[in-house]
Amino acid sequence: MAIGSIQTVVVCSASQISTISQQVICPNVGGQYFVPTTVQTYLLDPSQQLNFEGAIAPFDYAYASGIWTLAFSTVVGLWLLSHSIGIVLAHLRRG
Secondary structure (H helix, E strand, C coil): CCCEEEEEEEEEEEECCCCHHHHHHCCCECCEEEEEEEEEEEEECHHHHHHHHHHCCCCCHHHHHHHHHHHHHHHHHHHHHHHHHHHHHHHHHHC
């Protein structure tokens, strides 16, 4: 399934000089001239917007700390369980 397509687009690139007709399309910024040029680029379909916005969402520290706490407590709990079982088995072996 394609999530976009290759398109030819017009972009403004830096230049030393530009004509009046080029300045209508690409205005000067801070004394820097820009001229329109065409490039090929891969454009995403608008239907794929949510896929990429979810991937670049800000990091949720509260959610991550909850996941970390769950994982850490699981590891500590399993260690305590296995340690307790080891103590019981050692006690049974010694009689």
